[in-house]
Amino acid sequence: MTFDLVPLTGDRADSYRQLAGQAAALVSGESDRIANAANLSALVYHSLPEVNWAGFYFYDGRELVVGPFQGKPACVRIALGTGVCGTAAQTRRTQLVPDVHAFAGHIACDADTRSEIVVPLVHHGELIGVLDLDSPRPARFDDTDRHGLESVARVFVDSLAAS
Template sequence: MEKAAFYQQLNEQVAAIIHGESDLIANMANISAILFEALEQVNWAGFYRNVDNELVLGPFQGKVACIRIPLGKGVCGTAASEAQTLRVKDVHAFDGHIACDAASNSEIVIPVIVNNQVVAVLDIDSVAYDRFDETDQKGLEAIVSKLVEQVKG
């Protein structure tokens, strides 16, 4: 299946599963499960929540993870502090990378912004180098937008 069509289908699946549910954590849990099962070469998919200006582990699928990440540190903390999606081809070359799982080689992190505040980040790790491209980014950002719309009601 062509990648853009794959993400359209994935977006529809996410929309269906979170429809009518406004609880952010419940929706993050189901989205993590959907992404972990659907995406190839992914070894971790989940969320870190912004709690008192620190990222705290939220719902996820994968191996045990770092529990707290300071804003501005690592890929997740940098994406949160800059309120920008980060795609990292080689996490080992990322200055200040926090290695929660040594098997991870690339990563994408998308901020979840509600009312102009970064409330969380979606973090997806891959064992493959350069796993995430612009199509992945657009598809995953659309899923995060769906999550934000549902939470805002």
């Protein structure tokens, strides 16, 4: 199967609806979490402007472990409650950080990152991991991004139910 990236159009909310639709088409019929995470990280990374890292961390029962991603090499393991990813995983709430240098305990995997958004992935009440995006631009992410990326995260979580 080939999948062509279609440029996102319209306002940002419309663009995210299109991105979620592309994500759903990309994972349709596939339930393998690694395959879907790999394709979705590539889709998000190549579709959104001013993103220098997009990917997944998976919860192994003790900590978050890096999964498929696009960008520079990443921190491999993150404790729950540590950094933006660990905080999102522990609280199970999306973390929207306009300035990572102002976030207590931020883990600097890429010195170019200035802002970050992390969406927790929860399936049937169980923590699966997080979807993490970084940007070199301060305050890159806002509530429009939060709603849009939460919808992409839902597509990923829903793809697991197919197994």
